[in-house]
Amino acid sequence: MNLKAKSKIWIETEKGILMGEGRFRLLKELDQTKSLNKASKNLNMSYNKAWKLLKDMNANAPKPISINQSGGKDGGGTELTDYALFLINAFEDLNKKCWDMLDLEIQKFDL
Amino acid sequence: MNLKAKSKIWIETEKGILMGEGRFRLLKELDQTKSLNKASKNLNMSYNKAWKLLKDMNANAPKPISINQSGGKDGGGTELTDYALFLINAFEDLNKKCWDMLDLEIQKFDL
Numbered sequence: 001m002n003l004k005a006k007s008k009i010w011i012e013t014e015k016g017i018l019m020g021e022g023r024f025r026l027l028k029e030l031d032q033t034k035s036l037n038k039a040s041k042n043l044n045m046s047y048n049k050a051w052k053l054l055k056d057m058n059a060n061a062p063k064p065i066s067i068n069q070s071g072g073k074d075g076g077g078t079e080l081t082d083y084a085l086f087l088i089n090a091f092e093d094l095n096k097k098c099w100d101m102l103d104l105e106i107q108k109f110d111l
Numbered sequence: 112m113n114l115k116a117k118s119k120i121w122i123e124t125e126k127g128i129l130m131g132e133g134r135f136r137l138l139k140e141l142d143q144t145k146s147l148n149k150a151s152k153n154l155n156m157s158y159n160k161a162w163k164l165l166k167d168m169n170a171n172a173p174k175p176i177s178i179n180q181s182g183g184k185d186g187g188g189t190e191l192t193d194y195a196l197f198l199i200n201a202f203e204d205l206n207k208k209c210w211d212m213l214d215l216e217i218q219k220f221d222l
Contacts, residue, residue: 002124002125003122003123003124003129004122004123004124005120005121005122005123005205006120006121006122006123007118007119007120007121007209008118008119009116009117009118009213010116010117010118011114011115011116011117011217011222012114012115012117013113013114013115014113018114018222062222086220086222087222090220090222093216094116094213094216094217097212097216098118098209098212098213101208101209101212102120102205102209105204105205105208106122106205109197109201111122111129111173111197111198111201
């Protein structure tokens with residue numbers, strides 16, 4: 001029988017959750033759209049929930065995650081920091097390492 | 112800042128979930144108590160939920176997980192198969208490998 005080991009990972013600081021599946025998707029959308037409104041719509045997430053997630057990440061992170069741009073013809077937007085982009089890549093990398101390891105290890109067991 | 116990467120893993124067959132955190136704890140308690148009633152009480156889980164979890168595991172697994180012992184002065188009990196014991200160890204092993212890997216990898220990032 002074909003067995004598959006799956007995982008969900010997340011990253012915490014002393015203050016709370018910094019990164020997880022939902023936060024990761026939100027940051028990816030924010031990187032694309034530069035707008036919390038558009039990002040939340042694309043994820044079928046309420047604006048309120050997306051706003052709270054981002055606020056929580058900024059509160060828990062050692063460095064800022066996002067910068068609010070005010071003004072301009074679109075009435076401002078949300079810009080990710082370099083730190084947030086680094087975090088996106090780190091989370092993807094950790095996830096891939098975890099999945100690869102589990103794929104390899106599960107084969108060793110005759111389950 | 113001290114960052115920690117955490118994970119939850121589970122094992123699936125083509126039929127559905129075979130093993131996860133809750134199922135693992137149930138099997139460990141069953142191994143100790145040989146009783147679904149005692150095991151569910153020790154886990155603060157309803158007997159009905161424990162029974163459904165065990166039934167689902169037996170349905171999804173390639174080999175039987177448990178055997179119902181009828182009769183005797185305690186009115187029967189639930190005995191784990193060698194396969195279930197093997198599964199407990201495999202799940203513990205996979206979890207430990209995952210945690211160790213994440214502990215190591217998270218240090219590599221200057222997050």
